Amino acid sequence: MQFSNFSNHFDTDSGILQLMTDLGQSVNPNIECQMLGGGNPAAIEKMEEVFRQEMSTFMEETGQFESMIGNYDSPQGSRRFIHALINLFDQIYECQETGQKSIHPQITEKNIAITNGSQSSFSILFNLFAGKFPDETIKKILLPMAPEYIGYNDVGLGDDALFIANKPIIEHQIDDPLFFKYRVDFDNIEISNSIGAICVSRPTNPTGNVITDKELDQLSQMAADAGIPLILDGAYGLPFPNIIFSEVRPIWNENTILCLSLSKLGLPGVRTGVVIAHERVIEKLTSANAIYNLSPGRFGPALVTRLFESQTLIPLCKEIIRPYYLKKSQHAISLIKESMDDLPVRIHLSEGAIFLWLWFENLPISSEVLYHRLKQRGVMVISGHHFFPGLTEEWTHKHQCIRVSYAAENTQLVKGIEIIAQEVRTAYHSV
Numbered sequence: 001m002q003f004s005n006f007s008n009h010f011d012t013d014s015g016i017l018q019l020m021t022d023l024g025q026s027v028n029p030n031i032e033c034q035m036l037g038g039g040n041p042a043a044i045e046k047m048e049e050v051f052r053q054e055m056s057t058f059m060e061e062t063g064q065f066e067s068m069i070g071n072y073d074s075p076q077g078s079r080r081f082i083h084a085l086i087n088l089f090d091q092i093y094e095c096q097e098t099g100q101k102s103i104h105p106q107i108t109e110k111n112i113a114i115t116n117g118s119q120s121s122f123s124i125l126f127n128l129f130a131g132k133f134p135d136e137t138i139k140k141i142l143l144p145m146a147p148e149y150i151g152y153n154d155v156g157l158g159d160d161a162l163f164i165a166n167k168p169i170i171e172h173q174i175d176d177p178l179f180f181k182y183r184v185d186f187d188n189i190e191i192s193n194s195i196g197a198i199c200v201s202r203p204t205n206p207t208g209n210v211i212t213d214k215e216l217d218q219l220s221q222m223a224a225d226a227g228i229p230l231i232l233d234g235a236y237g238l239p240f241p242n243i244i245f246s247e248v249r250p251i252w253n254e255n256t257i258l259c260l261s262l263s264k265l266g267l268p269g270v271r272t273g274v275v276i277a278h279e280r281v282i283e284k285l286t287s288a289n290a291i292y293n294l295s296p297g298r299f300g301p302a303l304v305t306r307l308f309e310s311q312t313l314i315p316l317c318k319e320i321i322r323p324y325y326l327k328k329s330q331h332a333i334s335l336i337k338e339s340m341d342d343l344p345v346r347i348h349l350s351e352g353a354i355f356l357w358l359w360f361e362n363l364p365i366s367s368e369v370l371y372h373r374l375k376q377r378g379v380m381v382i383s384g385h386h387f388f389p390g391l392t393e394e395w396t397h398k399h400q401c402i403r404v405s406y407a408a409e410n411t412q413l414v415k416g417i418e419i420i421a422q423e424v425r426t427a428y429h430s431v
Contacts, residue, residue, distance in 0.1 A: 034416030035408055037380035039205070040268060041241075041354060042328065042407040046320050047266045054303055068302045075290035076282070077114025081301035084308035085112055085274065091311070092239050092250050107252070107276060113285045114296040115273035118235050118261040123155040124288045125231060125257060128281070129197035130162050139196030140164045140390070141231075144219060145184045147357070147387035147401070149205045149233065163390030164195070170397075173349065178337070180359065181349045182207060184215050191226045197257075198223045201233035203244055203352025206387050206403035208329075210237075210246055210351040217251075224255050229281070235261040236353040242317040243325050244352040254278045262300050264354070265313075265321070272300030325354055325407075332356055332406035332413055339421040343428065354407040357384075358420075359400055365427045366399040373423050379416045 058064055076082070089107045115121045130141045143152075146165035156162035166189055168182035182204075191198075198219055203210045211219075216232075223230040236243045238250040241264040252258050260274040275285055289296055307313040329350040336347060336356070348357040363370070371383040384401030391398070404420070406413060 032378055032415075034379045034412045034419065036404045036406075036412065036416045036420075037382045038405060039263075039354075040405075040407060041264045041266050042324065044266055044320065044324050047316065050307070050316065051266065051303065054306060057306070058302060064302070068298045071298070072295040073114075073298050073301075074286075075293075075295050076109075076286045077112075077289075077296045078298065078301040078305070079109070081114065081305045081308070082109050082112045084305050085276075088239065088308055088311075088314070089252070089276070091314075108279075110279040111276055111282060113275045113277075113282045113289070114301060115275060115285070115289065116293055116296050117263065117271040118233070118259055118273045119151050119155075120271075120293075121259050121273040121275050121285075122152060122231075122233075124285055124292075125197075125259070125275070125281075126152070126155055126162055126199075127157050128284055129229065129231075131156065131196075133196075137194070139194055142166075142189075142191065142195045142198045143390050144189055144198060144200055145182055145204075145209075145211070146389065146391045147182075147204070147206055147384065147398075148199075148389060149201055150382065150386045152199070153386070153389045161390065161392075165388065165390030167391065167393075167395065178345075178347055179349050180346050182209050184211060184219070186218060189222070191222055191228070195226065195228060197229045197231055199231040199233065201235070201237075202248070203236050205236065205353050206355050206382065206384070207348040207357040208350045208353045208355055209348060210244055210248060213248055213251075220251065220253070220256060229255055229257050229277075231257045231259065233259050235259065236264050239314060240317050241265045241321050242314075243322060243354060245322070245326050245329070246351050252276055257281060262304060265304070265317070267300060267303070270300030270303065271297060328354075328406045329356070331410065332404070332417070335413060335417045336421075339418050340424070343421065343424055345424070354405055356404045356406055358402050358404060359397070360402075360424055361400060363400045363424070363427065364430070367402050368399070370402065370423060370427065373427075374420060377419050377423070379419045381420065 086107055086109065126141055130139050132138055140161065141163050143163055143165040145168045152163065166185055169185045171181045171183050173179040173181065200211060200219060202216065220230050232251065238244065240260065243264060257275065257277040262270055262272040304313065333347060333350065336345065344361045346359040346361065350356060367383040367385055371381060374381055382403040384403065385398045388398050
């Protein structure tokens with residue numbers, strides 16, 4: 001049979017396909033698998049108890065279960081959930097020092113849409129602002145700093161590349177040479193007429209980088225000056241699930257498209273994304289929902305709406321989710337220090353998200369080869385070269401890094417990191 005040009009999008013060497021395939025199956029039933037590559041959140045017992053209780057309460061309410069499974073929501077999503085989100089944002093933007101509202105545009109129901117997960121959000125948004133325009137120009141999404149999220153790579157519907165990316169500044173930490181940090185290289189960012197939007201994640205998957213408020217303000221101003229939106233991926237960030245280990249403030253204005261998700265609360269299976277944006281963007285997103293999905297799923301919003309309405313979710317993020325991952329991060333770093341003290345490894349500062357980004361300087365094999373060697377031993381990681389969408393220039397650094405999830409159980413972390421150390425040591429010694 002023959003397929004259209006559109007089908008070519010699904011024949012690529014997709015990093016996100018590799019990641020999700022690894023998540024869904026064991027490489028070898030005879031080898032114990034250490035899953036350090038996927039994006040599954042940790043199983044946090046206290047949060048699972050909260051969700052179980054919410055489900056029980058929901059099921060006891062007459063007609064709620066039947067309504068959830070038996071009716072479509074509007075293409076924009078659950079009205080009750082959207083109004084709970086509006087109240088949440090009203091609280092977040094309240095100035096603690098004065099008790100007065102900070103200066104920001106009023107968020108209304110016209111500014112919020114629900115999607116079937118962040119991947120669905122980005123698939124729609126990127127194609128709204130990149131590709132071929134009515135005047136025949138081709139526009140792209142600017143990633144001001146790569147590496148960036150692996151799932152961005154293959155969502156373009158046209159034949160042209162969807163992204164253009166900038167290399168970061170690599171800042172070595174003076175107080176501890178084990179660590180480094182990527183920073184936005186503003187001197188080399190050019191926003192021409194060929195840029196349709198700027199996109200940045202905070203915190204960043206895969207590196208755990210959290211760009212500063214100053215950097216984010218500068219990007220926001222650059223986008224506004226160019227008349228293009230700033231797309232802010234907050235899947236791991238503010239206001240929920242708040243897996244950020246430094247103090248930063250939330251940001252939103254009518255030129256910002258803020259993308260959130262329920263996944264890293266511990267609910268990846270409900271596939272629920274949230275987009276806060278200018279009402280014209282929400283109108284387009286709602287139309288896309290109707291065309292591609294009829295409506296977003298109802299289960300995720302139904303499960304968590306009461307947590308928003310009772311104002312208990314944000315404290316749960318602050319008091320349970322954030323400390324849990326901070327402790328996990330510190331534990332994983334200690335394991336790497338212990339097992340790789342003789343290796344030229346550097347770790348990106350762990351400032352948020354659920355991953356560590358390891359850089360093996362002058363690695364004699366590519367990170368892709370290392371990935372396959374580890375996979376043969378039952379350890380799943382992600383090769384770093386998948387995380388540089390839009391960066392077409394050759395850069396050896398791309399092939400010296402791997403992403404490691406520290407959300408796995410501690411026994412898997414210990415075994416997996418030790419095997420990584422063994423394989424990397426073998427690679428260096430084989431030269």
